[in-house]
Amino acid sequence: MEDSFKALDRIDIKILRTLQAEGRLTNAELAQRVSVSAATCHRRTQRLFDEGFITGVRAEIAPAAVGLSALVMVGVVLDRSTPESFGEFESAVLALKEVLDCNLVAGDFDYLLKIRVRDMADFNKLHSAKLISLPGVRQTRTFFVMKEVKESGRLPF
Amino acid sequence: MEDSFKALDRIDIKILRTLQAEGRLTNAELAQRVSVSAATCHRRTQRLFDEGFITGVRAEIAPAAVGLSALVMVGVVLDRSTPESFGEFESAVLALKEVLDCNLVAGDFDYLLKIRVRDMADFNKLHSAKLISLPGVRQTRTFFVMKEVKESGRLPF
């Protein structure tokens, strides 16, 4: 999946921006906002979904409401830098539901993880029981989040 | 706002989980999935929005589709650790649309930023023109993301 996307015109962009902000808008309302007929808006939106420009629509849940008040970022360094080593680690991480994001990075770490748990005690359990025993992990560095300053969930376009 | 949320029963949780996965479901469909009548489902869902359990619903856009293929994580260290210093930095960061997330952390950095731009050239421009001149910044450390292994957008509950 590259920039192998067909060009989007001004109306498509407007639809994307609007649905990114309010994903549950009715088609009728959306059509008004972007100044096209409901039929056209419906067809356009359908296409944006079908062709993968919109990958999903999700409700954002207040973390504290479901007992996940703690956010932790973790830097991970692996033992070896072989494709097999990376592959094993990634597979194992995908199975950990507490890990929201996992990115392979260039820099002082091999991976950066974003993790949500109930509290610090919960994180310590996760860390000692799961994280440090993930395949190939040499070292981890933990960054407890003390304040979530910004979490936009929106792409800047 | 803490865990000062009223208790959610099994049906509320089901609604949250379902809408987190498919935010654009019709109320009728949602009602079937959680096995209640449409009227009940409607009232429940309304309440989950009104009381802040659901903070929003957003369409997820494929980054490459809107020319934002590069993801970069940046660790930031400030000059001084005073409340004023933190405050100024945070205000300035909130105004940068390229910064998707910003978290105050405990550890080797003061802040961790998540940034989306078109490409590395774009990041270098942003870095030299904006990031290093944010108020109070002593040092930054850049982690280019080479592979997005996981980006769930969903809370593990």
Next chain:
DNA sequence: GATGAAATCCGAGTCAC
């Protein structure tokens, strides 16, 4: 090849119970 108007069908939202 895309559009908008109209036509049909189904869900949203509200009621009484």
Next chain:
DNA sequence: GTGACTCGGATTTCATC
């Protein structure tokens, strides 16, 4: 909490450019 009712939106069809 459910069932029913009314209104408006979703979705398709079709003529048009």
